[in-house]
Amino acid sequence: MTELLFWPALIAYGEAAFAFLGETRRPGLGSRFGIWGIRVGWLVQTALLAAQAARAGGFPWQSWGGSLNLFVWLVVAVYLGWGCSPRFRLLGLGVAPLAAVLLGLAGATGGLDVHGPSHYSSVFLVLHVGLVLAAFAGFTVAAGLAGLYLWQERRLKRHDAAILSRPAPSLVALEALVARTILIALPLLTVGLGIGIARLRDQSARTDAVMIVAIVTWALYAGYLVARFELGWRGRRSAYLALAGFALVILVRLALPVAHFS
Amino acid sequence: MSALVLVGTSHHAAPIELREKIALDLAGAGALAQRLADGGEAVCLSTCNRTELYLAAPNGDEAQRRASAALVELAGLDEAELVPVLYRLRDEAAALHLFRVAAGLDSLVPGEGEILGQVKDAFEAGAAGSLLDHLFRQALHVGKKVRTQTAIAESPASVPSAAAALAQHVFGDLAGRRVLVVGAGDMAESAARNLSGRGATIAWVANRTLERAQALAERFGAAAATLDELESRLVDADVVVSCTSAPGLVLDRAQLERVQRSRRGAPLFLVDLAVPRDLDPAINDLEGCYLYNVDDLQAVVVQTLAGRRQEAARAEGIVTVEADAFLDWQASLEVVPAIASLRAHAEEIRQGELARAEARLGRLSDEQRNVVEALTAQIVNKLLHLPTVRMKQAAAAADGVVYADAVRHLFGLGEEEQQQS
Numbered sequence: 001m002t003e004l005l006f007w008p009a010l011i012a013y014g015e016a017a018f019a020f021l022g023e024t025r026r027p028g029l030g031s032r033f034g035i036w037g038i039r040v041g042w043l044v045q046t047a048l049l050a051a052q053a054a055r056a057g058g059f060p061w062q063s064w065g066g067s068l069n070l071f072v073w074l075v076v077a078v079y080l081g082w083g084c085s086p087r088f089r090l091l092g093l094g095v096a097p098l099a100a101v102l103l104g105l106a107g108a109t110g111g112l113d114v115h116g117p118s119h120y121s122s123v124f125l126v127l128h129v130g131l132v133l134a135a136f137a138g139f140t141v142a143a144g145l146a147g148l149y150l151w152q153e154r155r156l157k158r159h160d161a162a163i164l165s166r167p168a169p170s171l172v173a174l175e176a177l178v179a180r181t182i183l184i185a186l187p188l189l190t191v192g193l194g195i196g197i198a199r200l201r202d203q204s205a206r207t208d209a210v211m212i213v214a215i216v217t218w219a220l221y222a223g224y225l226v227a228r229f230e231l232g233w234r235g236r237r238s239a240y241l242a243l244a245g246f247a248l249v250i251l252v253r254l255a256l257p258v259a260h261f262s
Numbered sequence: 263m264s265a266l267v268l269v270g271t272s273h274h275a276a277p278i279e280l281r282e283k284i285a286l287d288l289a290g291a292g293a294l295a296q297r298l299a300d301g302g303e304a305v306c307l308s309t310c311n312r313t314e315l316y317l318a319a320p321n322g323d324e325a326q327r328r329a330s331a332a333l334v335e336l337a338g339l340d341e342a343e344l345v346p347v348l349y350r351l352r353d354e355a356a357a358l359h360l361f362r363v364a365a366g367l368d369s370l371v372p373g374e375g376e377i378l379g380q381v382k383d384a385f386e387a388g389a390a391g392s393l394l395d396h397l398f399r400q401a402l403h404v405g406k407k408v409r410t411q412t413a414i415a416e417s418p419a420s421v422p423s424a425a426a427a428l429a430q431h432v433f434g435d436l437a438g439r440r441v442l443v444v445g446a447g448d449m450a451e452s453a454a455r456n457l458s459g460r461g462a463t464i465a466w467v468a469n470r471t472l473e474r475a476q477a478l479a480e481r482f483g484a485a486a487a488t489l490d491e492l493e494s495r496l497v498d499a500d501v502v503v504s505c506t507s508a509p510g511l512v513l514d515r516a517q518l519e520r521v522q523r524s525r526r527g528a529p530l531f532l533v534d535l536a537v538p539r540d541l542d543p544a545i546n547d548l549e550g551c552y553l554y555n556v557d558d559l560q561a562v563v564v565q566t567l568a569g570r571r572q573e574a575a576r577a578e579g580i581v582t583v584e585a586d587a588f589l590d591w592q593a594s595l596e597v598v599p600a601i602a603s604l605r606a607h608a609e610e611i612r613q614g615e616l617a618r619a620e621a622r623l624g625r626l627s628d629e630q631r632n633v634v635e636a637l638t639a640q641i642v643n644k645l646l647h648l649p650t651v652r653m654k655q656a657a658a659a660a661d662g663v664v665y666a667d668a669v670r671h672l673f674g675l676g677e678e679e680q681q682q683s
Contacts, residue, residue: 156431156552161561164417164427165569170434171529232526235550 002055002112005048010103012041013076016096023093031089038096042076045103048112049073055114059125064256065111067129071253072102074137078181079144088169094144124199131192132214136249138185139221142178143246146239149174153236175235178242179228186221193218210255217248264303264393265322266592268356269329269348270314273370276347283337284313284344292387298332305388305398307363309380311370316360318393326350353592357397358585364405365577366414372570373414373577378405396591404584411580414573417566421559422449425533426456428562429501432531432552437461442499443484444492444513445506446474449535453503454482466495470506496521496530505535512540518548525550533559593657600666601650603675608642 016037023030049070052060061070079095106112153171155163169177193214200207224241227233233241271281286294291306294315298304302325303318315332319325330341330348337344351359359368364381366373385398409415418424426436433439439462443454446469454464464482468489469475475486487495492513496502506512522530532553534541539555546553554562616638620626626634649669656665669675 152431156428157546159554159558159561161558161565163431164424164562164566168431170430171432173434234527235529237527237549 009044013100065109068106069111135189146242272312295388299389303391365408440465444504450505
């Protein structure tokens with residue numbers, strides 16, 4: 001059943017990735033196909049996750065591949081929140097290939113398997129894994145927006161004559177959206193990490209490297225919000241800071257199987 | 263059947279010295295159309311780029327002669343001077359031309375929006391009957407369709423409008439964004455008007471002489487300032503438009519650096535329309551400052567016009583389809599009298615038979631009468647539906663007259679009138 005749903009979702013994301021690539025050559029048609037590919041892919045993936053949850057009778061995404069599967073779904077969900085608006089469709093150029101590659105990776109690394117009951121409670125897994133992944137999904141989209149900001153800013157600075165030929169969000173809108181996305185994602189990370197740390201203390205377990213990097217990530221994004229809202233940091237500096245935070249998110253994701261699940 | 267005739271000239275065929283001689287304001291165009299109609303139909307479309315007369319009359323050649331003579335008379339020139347620059351189009355070609363005009367495909371700047379309003383005004387001021395009414399309504403529909411289904415009208419086509427569009431790339435919605443205009447000349451005013459048209463607030467006008475600044479500021483409800491106050495105004499501005507005749511720089515990088523510190527990194531979009539330049543080019547290197555000069559903006563306009571031309575190819579496809587639809591409609595007019603006669607004949611038979619049946623059936627209740635009425639009407643409609651559709655289709659395929667004659671002959675339509683006369 002999961003196989004039957006996995007491939008259509010992957011194909012739909014793949015189609016969206018190619019459609020958005022076409023958008024760079026001829027604006028208009030590509031993004032329309034792309035957005036539909038992402039919508040269909042996300043709906044099929046929702047069914048896939050529901051089927052997994054039903055079969056496991058709990059939270060089946062505690063493995064690295066499983067959490068990657070859930071992560072992709074969350075990233076696309078955040079994107080679909082406002083990415084369908086024509087001005088933001090270009091962001092799909094980053095989201096669609098990322099979704100296709102990561103979902104493929106999730107499938108190849110056992111993300112579709114349904115394991116037996118975990119020694120963690122479902123409530124803990126939902127709150128810890130679910131919230132941390134939701135926050136990471138928010139940071140991923142914020143990084144995409146920051147990248148789009150830097151690209152758009154560069155075009156304006158360099159007086160790109162073709163700048164008006166492609167609809168794109170304004171610098172002010174992009175900058176505000178990056179800040180707003182991080183403002184929503186950071187509390188999720190705070191609660192998710194807090195629950196993980198509380199359980200760690202409860203079990204008298206040792207802190208691992210992933211936890212340290214996750215806390216540094218939290219501190220960096222908290223610093224971003226302080227700099228943005230209190231010190232008036234705007235423009236390129238704040239975009240680079242959002243991208244630096246995302247680099248740490250990638251590090252945490254990559255280090256998870258070797259330093260957290262072992 | 264009436265023929266559609268177009269006689270006129272435009273920027274493609276005539277220089278401005280000739281066009282201005284036959285240009286009319288809306289009232290003049292309306293009066294000329296009423297005079298030319300003379301019981302028929304006429305519309306005069308006159309803009310700075312074209313003067314065109316559209317006539318619908320039974321005799322196309324005669325209508326064409328009248329229109330040409332009217333334009334020659336209007337120009338006050340010898341026929342030999344004006345006639346060579348006039349184009350004369352008939353029926354399908356005339357309709358296609360008007361559709362292209364309404365779509366902005368015949369304009370200097372492809373897809374420009376003003377022409378659609380001018381076509382509408384000319385239509386309303388003219389003397390349109392059934393043919394020109396249908397033609398102009400369809401032209402307005404084509405104009406709107408082309409602008410909504412293609413991107414032909416989306417990009418700016420002038421330096422001031424490109425500046426305003428770029429400001430939107432920085433700020434998005436310009437509502438509430440404050441503009442500082444430096445200089446009080448026509449170019450500065452044009453740029454300010456474009457920004458204001460997109461929702462920005464013209465907050466200050468600064469000029470070397472305060473009196474000129476005040477004159478322009480009053481037109482926008484802005485505050486006037488001298489050039490010495492520039493730095494203090496810049497702190498609160500979002501957009502700066504500069505176009506003075508100063509021989510040197512009005513603002514340099516060091517000044518903007520100081521200002522940006524006070525603005526806490528808020529973006530500032532600067533437009534330098536002056537030659538020699540007013541604003542230090544090094545300002546563009548500052549974080550949050552985006553400086554465009556005339557050449558940068560001109561390059562953007564050239565690029566967007568190229569985009570408009572690409573879209574024009576798609577728009578031509580839409581216009582051609584609509585012109586074909588108009589032609590079909592016009593052809594269907596040939597069979598309309600035959601269809602009307604056939605339906606009248608059928609209705610006459612139905613009413614007669616109904617009266618005879620009533621006499622035989624005796625007194626019917628209202629309900630019974632309604633049922634019989636509806637029944638007979640339905641039979642007639644169903645019988646005539648297919649022949650009506652087929653005749654219209656045949657008309658579109660140019661066989662309409664043959665079919666109409668056949669129907670008249672088969673059903674004996676018009677024979678009674680001929681016998682009576």
